[in-house]
Amino acid sequence: MSDQEKPLSEEQLRERVAEILRRIRHERDQWDGGVDELKALFTGPMEGAARHLVEEAARREKLELQWKLEEMLEATAPPPPPQAKKPEPEPEPEPEADDEPEDEDPSGRVVAPLRPEDLVPIYEDPRGLLIHRHRIDGRWILTQVNPMSGQPQSMELSDAQKTQVQDELKGSPYWVEEPAGGGSTILS
Template sequence: MATSYEAIDALVARLGKASWKERDPIKAELEALAATFPDRKAVLDHLEQAKRTIGDLEARWEVDEVIEKLTPPPVAAEPEEEQVEDPNRPLTAADLNVVYDDPRGFMLHKTKVGERWFATQVDPRSGQPQTFELRPEEVTQLKQQLQGSPYWLLGAGA
């Protein structure tokens, strides 16, 4: 394998000394020889190192063209699928807006998306807050009962 790298080095040296008219056949020969290597990355690294020995910038560009042709195309990253919101997933506090907040322990929430309403109140037996969904007629009844209450939150979309 070392003799093959020596052959690449010899072709790169010839390419560096050749006039611009003589470079195309040498470049084609270099490309054909480099393509025969089973370890593509190793030969590309070797070409990068060998290219630095050339003084002529245009000859370096010729070696760059060989490297570009032999470099495998980048693996296309799979586009991430947009996560579709599951309409049946459990709601979290982030999905709700508080529209009514009575300091005695009663709150009304409305979903940010859609027209679902929830009430939260303290369970007298456990002392813990409990949240439950309200039916549309219950929402209408609560709005009528709580009309004029100072605990409605402004701009909450009630």
């Protein structure tokens, strides 16, 4: 590159990149020398423009030459700017597990967390319908298989739904805990 000075404008830079690639494109034994010439363009004030032009031109080359150019671009890539170290947020203390009710229902009543050990089975139909009563607050949880996904789905039953389920399933042999006298003990 002694007979040609470094390009001063982006247009001259573009022409220089194109000329180097044109010269080495079909001469595999010239690739290393051409890559070195392209690397030399990455110094000085036009480094960013030169990198961009080589990246752009590499996309239009034969795959093997494209790989060679990409390797050179990766090897000569400037280091990423140092990022300000963000202070790590302090971990929130985990709430202690206890048998106390934690959440509040929109109706204002206190709702205990739903944990498997607090669920008492009251109805088990082998076809996939399960009803559990929460040991602490008496809520009913109905679980059934979703026919679309095959996965179990659970939902909490309101008082009206509890009564409806009791009426519909009255006399069923699958009650584990029998609803006594209209179900007043189970509903509460």
